Amino acid sequence: MEMTLKKPAAAPLVQRSPGYWTTVGRRLLRNKLAMLAALILLALVLMALFAPALMPSDPYAASILKRLKPVGTEHYPLGTDELGRDMLSRLMLGARLSLFMGITPVLIAFVIGSALGIVAGYAGGWTNTVIMRLVDILYAFPSVLLAIALSGTLGAGVGNALLSLTIVFVPQIVRVAESVTTQVRNREFVDAARASGASSLTIVRAHVLNNVLGPIFVYATSLISVSMILASGLSFLGLGVKPPEPEWGLMLNTLRTAIYTQPWVAALPGAMIFMTSISFNLLADGIRSAMEIKD
Amino acid sequence: MTDTTLPEALRNPDVGGPAQPLVIARDLVKHFPLKSKIPGRRAGVVRAVDGVGFEVRKGETLGVVGESGCGKSTTARLLMQLIEQDSGELIFDAQGVGSAQLPMKRFRSQVQMVFQDSYSSLNPRLTIEESIAFTARVHGIGAAEASARARALLDRVGLEPARFAGRYPHELSGGQRQRVNIARALVLRPRLVILDEAVSALDKSVEAQVLNLLLELKAEFDLTYVFISHDLNVIRYLCDRVMVMYLGKVVEVGDTETLYANPAHPYTRALLASMPATDPDHRTLVAPLAGDPPNPINPPSGCSFHPRCAMAEAVCARRAPALSDALAGHPVACLMAHADGGHSRQLAATT
Amino acid sequence: MTYLLRRIVYAIPILLGVALLCFSLVHIAPGDPLVSVLPPDASEELRRQLTALYGFDKPFLEQFVHWLTRALHGDLGTSIATNRPVMSEVMTAVINSVRLAAVATLIGFTFGCLFGFVAGYFRDSAADRTASFLSVFGVSMPHYWLGMVLVIVFSVFLGWLPATGAGPGGSGDWQWDWEHIQYMVLPAVTMSVIPMGIVARTIRALVAEILSNEFIVGLKARGLSELAVFRHVLKNVAPTALSVMGLQLGYLLGGSILIETVFSWPGTGFLLNSAIFQRDFPLLQGTILVLAVFFVLLNLLVDALQTLFDPRIQRN
Numbered sequence: 008m009e010m011t012l013k014k015p016a017a018a019p020l021v022q023r024s025p026g027y028w029t030t031v032g033r034r035l036l037r038n039k040l041a042m043l044a045a046l047i048l049l050a051l052v053l054m055a056l057f058a059p060a061l062m063p064s065d066p067y068a069a070s071i072l073k074r075l076k077p078v079g080t081e082h083y084p085l086g087t088d089e090l091g092r093d094m095l096s097r098l099m100l101g102a103r104l105s106l107f108m109g110i111t112p113v114l115i116a117f118v119i120g121s122a123l124g125i126v127a128g129y130a131g132g133w134t135n136t137v138i139m140r141l142v143d144i145l146y147a148f149p150s151v152l153l154a155i156a157l158s159g160t161l162g163a164g165v166g167n168a169l170l171s172l173t174i175v176f177v178p179q180i181v182r183v184a185e186s187v188t189t190q191v192r193n194r195e196f197v198d199a200a201r202a203s204g205a206s207s208l209t210i211v212r213a214h215v216l217n218n219v220l221g222p223i224f225v226y227a228t229s230l231i232s233v234s235m236i237l238a239s240g241l242s243f244l245g246l247g248v249k250p251p252e253p254e255w256g257l258m259l260n261t262l263r264t265a266i267y268t269q270p271w272v273a274a275l276p277g278a279m280i281f282m283t284s285i286s287f288n289l290l291a292d293g294i295r296s297a298m299e300i301k302d
Numbered sequence: 303m304t305d306t307t308l309p310e311a312l313r314n315p316d317v318g319g320p321a322q323p324l325v326i327a328r329d330l331v332k333h334f335p336l337k338s339k340i341p342g343r344r345a346g347v348v349r350a351v352d353g354v355g356f357e358v359r360k361g362e363t364l365g366v367v368g369e370s371g372c373g374k375s376t377t378a379r380l381l382m383q384l385i386e387q388d389s390g391e392l393i394f395d396a397q398g399v400g401s402a403q404l405p406m407k408r409f410r411s412q413v414q415m416v417f418q419d420s421y422s423s424l425n426p427r428l429t430i431e432e433s434i435a436f437t438a439r440v441h442g443i444g445a446a447e448a449s450a451r452a453r454a455l456l457d458r459v460g461l462e463p464a465r466f467a468g469r470y471p472h473e474l475s476g477g478q479r480q481r482v483n484i485a486r487a488l489v490l491r492p493r494l495v496i497l498d499e500a501v502s503a504l505d506k507s508v509e510a511q512v513l514n515l516l517l518e519l520k521a522e523f524d525l526t527y528v529f530i531s532h533d534l535n536v537i538r539y540l541c542d543r544v545m546v547m548y549l550g551k552v553v554e555v556g557d558t559e560t561l562y563a564n565p566a567h568p569y570t571r572a573l574l575a576s577m578p579a580t581d582p583d584h585r586t587l588v589a590p591l592a593g594d595p596p597n598p599i600n601p602p603s604g605c606s607f608h609p610r611c612a613m614a615e616a617v618c619a620r621r622a623p624a625l626s627d628a629l630a631g632h633p634v635a636c637l638m639a640h641a642d643g644g645h646s647r648q649l650a651a652t653t
Numbered sequence: 654m655t656y657l658l659r660r661i662v663y664a665i666p667i668l669l670g671v672a673l674l675c676f677s678l679v680h681i682a683p684g685d686p687l688v689s690v691l692p693p694d695a696s697e698e699l700r701r702q703l704t705a706l707y708g709f710d711k712p713f714l715e716q717f718v719h720w721l722t723r724a725l726h727g728d729l730g731t732s733i734a735t736n737r738p739v740m741s742e743v744m745t746a747v748i749n750s751v752r753l754a755a756v757a758t759l760i761g762f763t764f765g766c767l768f769g770f771v772a773g774y775f776r777d778s779a780a781d782r783t784a785s786f787l788s789v790f791g792v793s794m795p796h797y798w799l800g801m802v803l804v805i806v807f808s809v810f811l812g813w814l815p816a817t818g819a820g821p822g823g824s825g826d827w828q829w830d831w832e833h834i835q836y837m838v839l840p841a842v843t844m845s846v847i848p849m850g851i852v853a854r855t856i857r858a859l860v861a862e863i864l865s866n867e868f869i870v871g872l873k874a875r876g877l878s879e880l881a882v883f884r885h886v887l888k889n890v891a892p893t894a895l896s897v898m899g900l901q902l903g904y905l906l907g908g909s910i911l912i913e914t915v916f917s918w919p920g921t922g923f924l925l926n927s928a929i930f931q932r933d934f935p936l937l938q939g940t941i942l943v944l945a946v947f948f949v950l951l952n953l954l955v956d957a958l959q960t961l962f963d964p965r966i967q968r969n
Contacts, residue, residue, distance in 0.1 A: 024429070024468055024469045024470050024473060026427075027426075027427055027470075140666070143667055143670075144667055144670035144671060144674065145674075147667050147668075147670070147671050147945060147948065147949050147952075148671070148674075148907070148945050148948065149903060149904045149906075149907025149908050149944075149948055150904075150907075150908070151904070151907060151908030151910065151911070152907040152908060152910075152941065152944055152945065152948075155910055155925065155929070156675075156678055156925075156937075156941050157678070159678075159925070159928075159929035159937065160678045160679065160681055160937070161681065194422050195417045195419055195422045195423040196422065196423050196424050196425045196433075198384055198417070198423075199415070199417065199423050199424075199483075199486070200425075200436065201384060202382050202384060202410060202413075202414060202415050203410060203414070203436065203437035203440050203441075203490075204406070204407040204410035204411060204437075204440055204441065205436075205440040209440060213428075213436060214425050214428075217425070217427040217428070218425065218426070218427055232792070232793050236793075236795045236796075239795060240795070240797060240911050243797055243911065243914075244910070244911070244914060244926065244929075245930070246929070259797065259798060259801065263801065263915075266801060266804060266805050266809060267809055270805040270809055270810070273801065273805070274798070274801060274802055274805060276798075277795055277797075277798025277799075277801060277802070278798075280795045280798060281793065281794060281795055281798060284793040284794075284795065285789065285790065285793035287793075288789050288792060288793045289789065292789065
C-alpha cells in the first residue's frame with residue numbers, strides 16, 4: 008500500500024516568532040543605562056579608530072620646556088605629560104592600545120576556552136577529567152598574580168602581555184563553558200537528537216552551540232573590564248606596553264611622580280580607564296538582564 | 303507499507319514477515335555503578351535492568367507498567383539504544399541491532415521515542431519546524447524537503463503549520479508540545495515508537511485528545527507502540543498486551559483484558575487492587591501493597607517481591623523464579639506458576 | 654566528611670602542579686637565567702661554575718625535584734639581589750601583606766555587607782539602585798588609579814596622610830598605633846573597594862533571593878517579627894558571605910602588587926615587583942610559590958568551613 012502525505016499548499020507563516028537574539032536585542036535597546044554605556048563605548052572606539060585624524064598635536068613630540076603644563080593651557084587643552092607631550096593627543100591615541108589590550112585577550116580566550124569547555128562538557132569521561140584538572144591548576148592562581156608572573160618572566164611587550172592575559176582568562180571561560188555544556192547535554196532534546204541518529208558533531212553544532220554560546224558570551228563580556236584594568240595594570244608596572252607608545256596604564260606609570268606637581272594631569276589616564284571599564288560593565292550587565300528571558 | 307515519497311535508502315520495508323516479532327529483547331542487563339566514596343573499594347551497583355526479555359509483535363501496542371524505579375525508563379532507553387546494555391541481545395525484525403545487517407543509523411530511522419517532559423525534549427532555540435525537520439536533515443533529506451515534511455506532519459497532528467511552524471517551544475502549551483514531539487518522532491516513518499510516560503504530565507482533557515491522536519496515527523502510519531506508563535487506566539485503554547515490571551525484572555506479560563480481569567502475579571494483583579475504587583460504596587480501605595518500595599542497590603534475595611507478597615513462603619526467599627509459561631501465552635515470574643517451584647500453592651490456568 | 658577528605662586529597666596534585674608551574678616560569682623566560690648574576694665579562698670557567706652551582710646544567714625534572722625537596726624543607730634558595738635567604742624575605746613580606754589585606758578585607762566586607770543588605774532588603778528602591786551602582790563602581794575601578802587619586806586628595810592637597818611607606822621606621826617594627834596606622838589607611842581603603850563591590854553584589858542577590866522565598870512569606874503570615882526574619886536571613890547568608898570574604902582575602906593577597914607598588918608598601922607584591930625587574934629568579938619563584946600555595950590552602954579552608962556551616966553543599 009502506498010502512502011503519501013498530502014502536503015498543504017505552502018501557506019505563508021502567519022506567525023513568525025522573533026528569534027532569541029532578536030528578543031534579547033530588543034530588551035537591551037530598552038535599557039537606558041546600558042544604551043548610554045554603549046554610546047560611550049562607541050564614542051571611545053571611534054575616537055581610537057580615527058585618532059590620527061582627530062589628534063590636535065603630535066603625541067610623540069616631546070619638549071622639556073613644555074613639561075607638565077596644567078589642564079587648560081593654550082594649545083594643550085588637557086595639559087602635557089612629563090616629557091612635554093600633548094595629553095589630549097596621547098589619550099586619544101592611547102585608546103587604541105588600551106582598548107586593544109583589553110578586548111583581544113578576552114576574544115581569543117573566548118574562542119579557545121569555549122572550544123575546550125564544550126568538548127570537555129559534551130565528551131565527559133576522561134577527556135573531561137584531563138581538561139578540567141589542567142584548568143584547575145591554572146585556576147589555582149589568583150588572576151593578577153598569574154598575569155604578572157607570566158608577564159614578568161616573558162618580559163615586557165604587547166605580545167607577551169596579550170599572551171599572559173589570554174592564559175589567565177582561558178581557564179575561567181573553560182569552567183563556565185564546561186558547566187553550561189554539561190547542563191545542556193543532560194537535557195532531553197539532546198537525547199532526542201541522539202535518538203535521531205545524528206553524529207556528535209552534528210548535535211553539538213545544531214543543538215548545543217545555540218544554547219551554550221549565549222551564557223558563555225555573557226560571562227566573557229563581564230571579563231572585558233577586568234582585562235582592561237589588568238592590561239593597563241601590567242603597563243603600569245612596566246610589563247606591558249613599552250614607551251614611547253601611548254597607553255593609558257603606561258601613562259599612569261610615567262606620570263606617577265607628577266602627582267605632586269600636576270595632580271589632575273597625572274590622574275587623567277586613569278579616569279579614562281575607569282570610564283571605559285564602567286561602561287563595559289554596565290553594558291555587560293544590561294546584556295545579562297536582557298538574556299534572562301523567562302521561558 | 304512504505305512511504306514512496308521517502309528516498310530509497312530511507313524506506314523501511316518489512317523484512318521478517320508478519321509472524322516475526324518486531325523486537326526481541328533477550329536477557330538485557332544494565333547496572334549503574336555507584337560512585338565509591340573510598341577509592342579502591344567498590345561501591346554497590348544499581349540494578350536498573352536485571353535480565354529483561356520480551357517481544358514486541360508487529361502492529362501491537364505493548365504497555366509497560368510498574369512503580370517508580372522498576373526499570374521501565376531504562377528499558378525504554380535500552381530499546382532505543384540511547385544507553386548500551388551491559389549484556390543481552392536486541393533483535394529488530396530478525397536483524398541484530400548494530401550488526402552489519404542493521405547499522406545503528408539505519409536502526410535509528412526505524413525506532414523513535416516520545417519523552418515525558420514535553421518542554422525539555424525540545425531545543426528552546428529552534429523553531430518547531432526546525433526541531434521536527436532536524437531528524438530528516440540528519441538522514442540526508444534537503445532543507446526545503448525537510449521543512450515541507452515537517453509542516454505536513456504538523457498539520458497531521460492538529461497544529462496548523464501557518465500558525466505554529468515558526469514558533470518556539472515556550473510559546474506552546476504542554477499538549478501542543480507533545481503533539482510536536484509526536485510529529486518529530488514520525489518524520490522518517492519509523493516502524494516502532496516508544497512512548498515513555500508521554501501523556502503523564504498532561505491535563506486529563508488534553509491527555510484524552512493526545513491518546514486519541516496516537517490511536518489514529520497508529521492506524522494511519524502502520525505503527526507499533528511500546529507505551530510506558532504508571533497510569534493503569536490509560537494502559538487499559540490503549541494497549542493490546544501489558545508487561546509488568548518489578549525491580550528490574552519482568553514479572554508478568556499478558557493480554558490486556560485477561561491481565562486486568564485475572565492478574566496472575568501477586569504484584570500485578572496488588573497493583574490493580576491499588577487503583578482507587580470509583581464506587582464510594584466500595585472503597586478500598588486497606589492498601590493492598592504493604593512494606594517499603596524496594597532498594598535496587600540491594601534487592602531482596604530470591605524472588606524480589608517476597609518481602610511485600612501476601613502469599614510469600616520460605617522458599618520464596620531462596621529461589622528467584624524465572625518467567626514460566628505454565629499459563630499459555632501469559633508468562634509469569636512466580637514460584638506458584640512452576641509445578642516444581644516448591645510453593646504450596648499453584649496458579650490455576652486461566653483462559 | 655568524605656567530601657572534605659576528597660577535597661584535601663585532591664589539593665595535593667593541584668599543589669604539585671602549581672609548584673611545577675612556578676618552577677617552570679623561570680625556564681620560559683627568554684635569555685640566560687644567569688644574566689643577573691654574571692658580570693658581563695665573565696670567563697667561561699666562572700660561567701660553568703655558576704651554572705653547576707645553581708644546577709642549571711641538570712635535566713629539568715631533576716632540577717624540579719631538587720628545588721621542591723628543598724622548598725619543602727623551607728629552603729627556597731638565596732636571593733640574587735640581596736643575598737639573603739628567600740624564605741625569610743618572603744615571610745617578612747607576607748606578614749606585611751597579610752596585615753594590609755586583612756584590614757582591607759574587613760573594611761570591604763563590612764561596607765559590602767551593609768550595602769548588600771540594604772539593597773537586598775529594599776529591592777528596587779532608590780537605596781537599592783544607589784548600592785547597585787556603587788558596587789558596579791567598585792568592580793570597575795582600576796584600583797591603582799584610585800590609590801593615586803586618594804594620595805592626591807589626602808596627601809598632596811590635604812596633607813592628612815602619608816603617601817607611601819609602611820611606617821616611620823620602615824617596615825621593621827609595626828605597632829597598632831596611629832603613628833603606624835596612618836600609613837595603612839590609604840592603601841587599605843583603596844584595596845577594599847573591589848571586594849566591597851563583589852561582596853555587595855553577592856549579598857544583595859542572596860538577600861533578595863532568600864526574602865522572595867515562599868517560606869518567608871509563610872513565616873510572616875504566621876506572625877514572625879521582622880527581627881526574627883532578619884535573623885533568619887542572616888543565618889542563611891552567613892556561610893556564603895564568609896566564603897566570599899575568604900576568597901576575596903586570597904585575591905587581595907595574590908593581587909596586591911599593584912597597590913603595594915603605588916604606596917611602596919613592603920609586602921609580597923612589592924617584593925615581586927623588585928624580583929621581576931632585577932631578574933632575581935630564586936626570589937621570584939619563591940614568592941610566587943608561597944603566594945599560590947597560600948591561595949590554594951585558603952580556598953581549601955573556605956571550602957571546609959562552608960561545608961561545616963551548610964550541610965547542603967555537596968558539590969561534586
